[in-house]
Amino acid sequence: MNKLVSMKNVSKTYFPHKDVPVHALNGLDLEVFEGEMVAIFGVSGSGKSTLLHIIGCLDRPTEGEYFLKDEDIKKCSDRRLAEIRNSEIGFVLQDFGLIPYRTAYENISVPFLFSKGKIKEMSGRVINVLEQFGIPELSKRKVYQMSGGQKQRVAIARALVNEPSLILADEPTGALDSSTKIEIYDIFKDLRNSGKTIIIVTHDKEVADMADRVLNMKDGALFR
């Protein structure tokens, strides 16, 4: 199988206050292969979101190597990173990250508008993902009028609209009640079974049980 993510000795240090470094990632290694679902477990503050941001090219490592497919991320310009983010990565966030006063259709269109896709193909693609996630009736509804589960479906549909190679999910069931969680589990199960590559940060044992591999994160490093 092809390697999609390859990280070696990656560190990330923040300087929230001058001269006081926070070592969020400490010499971390990670390999993820195409078609795998990998779950990352760890207490708050262990560096999970920092790691997802770096994998998703929202941020860069302070040190170490990161290859996404065959591309050396260290050598990429900011412009190229933005391109990679848009075409290769689908983000699903705990707080959904949607624009509240826009409709599902408009929210899902956003990544498409930033991509090189032809505008006349947009509506077909958006309608497609709305149907795939069982929410065609939400197309014209504004996000603030939706339930948590509906918002998360819209967020997942948005993450998928550009057909990314890699789906990154940061505690995607963290803000949902238990019956809604079950619906979202099914979506992730389907994504996994359809051969998508997924890296998912979670505290939710049910989500971790779906994964092909579970990695534990502690103090900015990963353990089996």
Ligand SMILES: Nc1ncnc2c1ncn2[C@@H]1O[C@H](COP(=O)(O)OP(=O)(O)O)[C@@H](O)[C@H]1O
């Ligand atoms: N932008 C930032 N600036 C400074 N410190 C940060 C920033 N983001 C995260 N941190 C710190 O890095 C560490 C790891 O945070 P994070 O990656 O958010 O962990 P997790 O997602 O596991 O809770 C924490 O100590 C956190 O306070």
Ligand SMILES: [Mg+2]
């Ligand atoms: Mg986090």
